[in-house]
Structures are given as C-alpha cells and as structure tokens.
Amino acid sequence: MRASRGGPRRVLVVCCPDWPLDAEDSGPGARAFEQVVTMVEAFCPQVEVLRPGACALSARGPARYFGGEEALARKITEAVSSRGFACRVGVADGLFAAQLAAQAGSSGLVVAASRTSAFLAPHPVSALGSAELADLLPRLGIRTLGEFAALPAAEAGSRFGGQGALAHRLARGADRRPLALRPPSADLSVQLDFDPPVEQAEPVIFAAKALAERMHAGLAARGLTCVRVQVQAFCADGREITRLWRHDGLLSALAVAERVRWQLAGWQADQEGRDEGGRNDWRPGARGGPDGPDRPDGPDGTGAPGGESENEGIQFGGITLLRLIPDQLVRDEGRQLGLWGDAVISDRVARAAVRVQAMLGHGAVTRPILAGGREPAEQVTLVPFGDARDPLRPADRPWPGRIPAPAPATVYPVPLSAVITDDRGATVTVTGRALVSAPPARLSADGGPSLAVTSWAGPWPVTERWWDPADARRCARFQLVTDDGNAWLAVVQEGRWLIEASYD
Amino acid sequence: MGETAQVRAASYGQRDDDAVPGDGVLPVLPALRELLPAGGLQRGSVVTTGRWSLLCLALAAGASVAGAWCAIAGVPRLGVRAAADAGLDPGRMLLIAEPGTHWPQVMVSLLDGCELVLLRPPARPSAQVRRKLEAVIRRRGSVLVVAGDWDGAQSRLFLADQEWVGIGAGHGRLQARRVRVVADGRGAAARPRAQWLWLPGPDGSVTRLAAGEPAGADWEGEAEQARLARHGVSVGWRRELAPGELRVSSGLTAGMSAG
DSSP, X not given: OOOOXXXXXXXXXXXXXXXXXXXXXXXXXXXXXXXXXXXXXXXXXXXXXEETTEEEEEOHHHHHHHTXXXXXXXXXXXXXXXXXXXXXXXXXXXXXXXXXXXXXXXXXXXXXXXXXXXXXXXXXXXXXXXXHHHHHHHHTTOOBHHHHHTSOHHHHHXXXXXXXXXXXXXXXXXXXXXXXXXXXSSOOOEEEEEEEEEOBHHHHHHHHHHHHHHHHHHHHHTTEEEEEEEEEEEETXXXXXXXXXXXXXXXXXXXXXXXXXXXXXXXXXXXXXXXXXXXXXXXXXXXXXXXXOOOOOOTTOTXXXXXXXXXXXXXXXXEEEEEEEEEEEEEOOOOOGGGGOSSOOOHHHHHHHHHHHHHHOGGGEEEEEEOOOSSXXXXXXXXXXXXXXXXXXXXXXXXXXOOOSSXXXXXXXXXXXXXXXXXXXXXXXXOTTOOBSSOOOEXXXXXXXXEEXXXXXXXXXXXXXXXXXXXXXEEEEEEEEETTSOEEEEXXXXXXXXXXXXXX | OHHHXXXXXXXXXXXXXXXXXXXXXXXXXXXXXXXXXXXXXXXXXXXXXXXXXXXXXXXXXXXXXXXXXXXXXXXXXXXXXXXXXXXXXXXXXXXXXXXXXXXXHHHHHHHHHOSEEEEOOSSOXXXXXXXXXXXXXXXXXXXXXXXXXXXXXXXXEEEEEEEEEEEOBSSEXXXXXXXXXXXXXXXXXXXXXXXXXXXXXXXXXXXXXXXXXXXXXXXXXHHHHHHHHHHTOOOOOSSOOOTTSOOOOOSSSOOOOOO
C-alpha cells in the first residue's frame, strides 16, 4: 500500500460484520480471522490487518488485474462467503472512507475516485470515532462530515486542536496522516535466528517480545514510529509466513508478541483446515464467541482440550527465523496513554506475567476490572494479561439492590452450599412476599460445623433480568454473623441456600 | 535456617531508626504503620497474616497506592471490590488464581516482576522451597505476604478479635468491623504490638480507631453514641446488650436511643 504519485490512494476494505468489535485481543477470533486474510491474500499479497474482523489492501493494482474495482470486490466477497464468513467489501479513496464504504449498502459499496468527499458528506460526525467531537460538533450545528469538511482546514485545527485537524483531514477524504515519503535511512528491521529450528510456538512468541522491544528501541532512537509492522517467520522447509499488522505506534512489545502468536496459531489452523477440506475451526458466534474456553498455551501443549493441542506446535520443520519489519515510518508525535489503559505496564511486570502465562496458559494470569452488578461475583471482570476488554457490565450504573459496602473480602467463584436452620432445626424459607419463616439460628457452610447465628439481616429480595428467561434470577439475600465472629453473605434461591461470599 | 535468620534479623534491626518509610521499606496504610517495626513492609522480607482475610489486602494497599504492582497468587476467591475499597489499585494487580503444582517457579517469576506478592500457598512449603524463594525476595527487594504459615517470616500479623457493627437480629446490615490486630515477629519485631482498627470501615477503607473511640469490650455507651452520631451509623452488637446500653436500631439513618 505504498503511496502512489498523483491521484489519491485507492483502498479496499474487507469487513466481516459478525466479528465482534471487541475481538481485538481475544485469541480465538483473531486466529480464525487469519483464514479470511489468507483468502484475501490470494488477490493481493499486501494485506493489512486492521483488527480481527477487518483488513485492507491497496486496490489499484489488483483492480487493474481483475478487471475493475467492482469485479475485484465481487470476487473477494464470493471467495470469503464460500468459506462461510459473512463479508462486506468497500472501495474508496483512503482507509477511512473505505471503511465507511464497507459498512454501506447491503454488502459494501465501491465509491468512485471523484465521489469520495460526496460519499462522506452525509455521514454523521460520530463516524469520526471521536467521542469528544461527536458531542461538541452537533452542538455547534455541525452534524455531518460534509458540514465539517466545509470549514477551512486551518480554522478546524485552531478551534479543535490536533485531534480536530486530524478529523478534518478524514472528513475531507484525505488519509489519517500523510505518509512519510522519506524512505527509511537505515534498516530498522530486527530478526532472530533459531538454530536448531523451534518446533513450539511459545519460545518464538517469547523471542518476539524481545525482538519487538529491540525494534521499538531502534525506532525510538530515531524519533520514528511505524504505522504497520510486518511479521515474517521462516520455516525449516522454506515456507514463509508473512503478515502485516496495524501498529500506529500504539502496540507495546507484548502486543506485537501477541500478534505473532495469532499469526502462528492462525496459520497453523489454516494449514489443517486446508488439509481437511476446508474445515473451519472457529467461526464467530459458532462457539460462544471470544469468551470461548481459554486454552492453556503451555509450552508442551498438554492440557489443552480435545484436538486443539497440536495448534501450539509448529510443523514443517519448525521456525528458523523470525523477523519484524517496521513499515510506513512516520515521525513519533507521542501517544496519549490515558486512552489506552489506566496503568502503564512496566516491562519488568510484563515479563513476569508473560513468563507465568508461558507456564500456566494465557488465561491463568488475569487483571481485574471493576464492573457493575448486584452480587459480589458480578462486580469484577477478569481479563487475561495482554488482552484489553471492557467490563461485562458497566460499573457507572446505579445497580439498585446492590449489596451495600463494605464489600466482602472473599467471593466464592462457585457459591458454597449451605444449611441454614431456625432454632427448631427446620430449614429457613422465604416466601414469595419476602417473609422469613423463622429467624435463622444455625449456619453450616459447605458441610462444615454448625455455627450459631448471632445476628442477621435480610431478606433482600432480588428479581433480576426477568425479561430474559436464560439469565433471569429470583432470590433473596441475607447477611449473617456467626458466633465465631465471621460474617457471611447468603442467598436463598428456589429453596436452596448458598454462601456467595464471606466478610473475612 | 537459624543462622541466616539471625543475621537477617540483625541487619533489619539496624534499620529500625528509619521510621519514615524510605527506599528500604514499602509503605503501608497509616493505620497499620505502628504495627510494623520499620513503619512499612521491609523490602526483602516475608510477612504472614494467618488465614486469608482482608488484613492481607490491607497490608498490600499502601504499597499499591504508592505505585507498586501487586500479584495475588492462589486466591481464586479474592473479592476484588473489597481490595479496591481497601486501597489496592485494580489496574496494578495481577491475579494468578491457580498457581498449580509448580507454584514455586511461578512465585520466582512473580517476585521478579512485582514488588509485592500475596500468596496463599497451595501446599505447605518445604524448607528448600522457602529458602529458594527467600533468596529471590532478598535479591529483588520485593515483599511476600503469606496468607498461611511460613516458618522464618520476619513479621507475623493476625486478627485477635473481631466484632461486626451495624447488624442486629433481623435488621440493619453489616457496616463495619472492629478488629484487634496483633503483630509480632523476629528481631526488632519480636515485641508484640496490638492495634484496634476498622477493618473494613463503613466505606470499605481501613482506619485506626480514633483515640477517643472505644476499643472492644471497653467501650462506653456514651462514647460510642457520640462516635456514631458523627458517622450517622446505627449499631448492633454481637454480644447481648445490657439494659441501659445502646439499643439496636435499624436502617442507616435511624436514630439511636440510649435506653
């Protein structure tokens, strides 16, 4: 996708709509998308993966070969659909317009070269992807990209800052940032030889992280950053796995290593799929989405659930060389950390976490995000280290009926069964009108000793998500203090008592 | 073990003058400062807290506030909300719920990367494992907080008494817990220290009982009432109330009546 002299850059975007947007860092989705990319690669070798679910290529060359942009778009749609993936293809000037074109119409749109700004004009300003501008511009009476593009560029820059100037470029149909026309004065690619060839994926990924750090250091020393990074892996039998990944100067060394992992795993799955007549290992929605089972990516692949363990090994004689090539070098104008995560992960911490992940599997090291919810177990989302994900339930909602502070220090992932009886030994029950049969007098958690209840509070009835039969829940909660001084959070649901948490 | 422990204890003893948390010490919450001889968690040391409880999290909170990364291993039942309320930053937490059978190796990696590691050992560590991990801790200057037993730990903290406030017989709710934390250890930490704390307080934070506040069974109805009036908290006691003492009332804002 080099900048061509004269005339705008024509970009074709392939977008798979049923890929979840948050598939960004969820392994299975990213690995499966590799299959789509391989099919698109048959049309043009230079494919750039924007995110799992979307990739782009320069349309000019392939369009001439395949008989026009419409023909190329149709052929790609047919090829991808034939493997069972829904797909939309858009062609326009520049990446931003092409992405919007892919979302237009029933299966994407080909926007003629001279029509790009006219195509962009009716889109709302929210398409720019900036929450701040999407809020501010309509209040100033600017509702569409056309109206925004009509402002003088210099005025947009001085009124809305660097972000506004960039958005104005997009609205005009220009590219996100001008390409650096200066060729790199030095070879900034980094590579590592493996001798003997490495058969397992994990050491390669581990090495990729160190390589990425070297590449970033080399770029930083020259004040540059790269828009894309090309990952090349060579096998002992001469095969080459090459893939371009969107970088934009935002990927950490760990994130680059993660993309190497997807590339190896996805390519492996693709090889197997080809050998077995086009079997798709994973399709969006088919296996529970990106939250599917976390596979332990152990170095020996043991412990992986049925049939997938071989994905972690590299066949064809192993990897002999791994090379990272920064592509499209631009001046590093800094990045805003606040947008991309709350805490900066130091390399020392990241190294420790990756090493533990190599021992125990990707999902074994998690970072918690506080989420919303009524019961304590709902109020946290655990995200595997290296992934980015939003909490399952937003924390900033009021959540009426939530268990009040202070929060319990112990939250059982699987609630303990409990027996709670009154002073005559009968199980305490709660009626539909939230009346307690008798004050709870004794509590026995998980078959443990029977403890006397000294004080208690409740019932706090909860009827959750009654509109969704699969997720609906009707229960009543109690807080109990036993004579050993411990406090418990118990819930009674359909006559059964469970201990959800304890206030240790 | 004995000789090295003595040498270590002696070297830590020299740092006791350094009451202000400095480079050699990870800060702790102000409420816990007086329980630890160095005024914080001595880098390169092991601290045990008996069974898993909010005390472990409270010990880690001060360092997390100061910017340290905290790894928590072997606690699948961690209440993250409680940890956050106690002061730990969830953004700087690594959770390893099941460190597995090779947990000593996992611990070596974690101690390498994080300044503070909370561990609930899956099995009782052998002397060899302990020595190996203690060597890593000393080399990296990290701190290991163990929820369980660890022979040769420099400091030992445990909950001696606990009493929940705010809940009655069928009314109120758990609002705060008054605990007495006792600390002892080796060398300079050998003299037992005790401290009454709100663990947690009404908002989940960890604070010391103020000087005027009653501690445990010594409390007087009036003093308690004055404190509660300040906090707007209703109260119920685990033990039986004597006539004339504070009556249990329900609801957060319900008034108090002194008999």
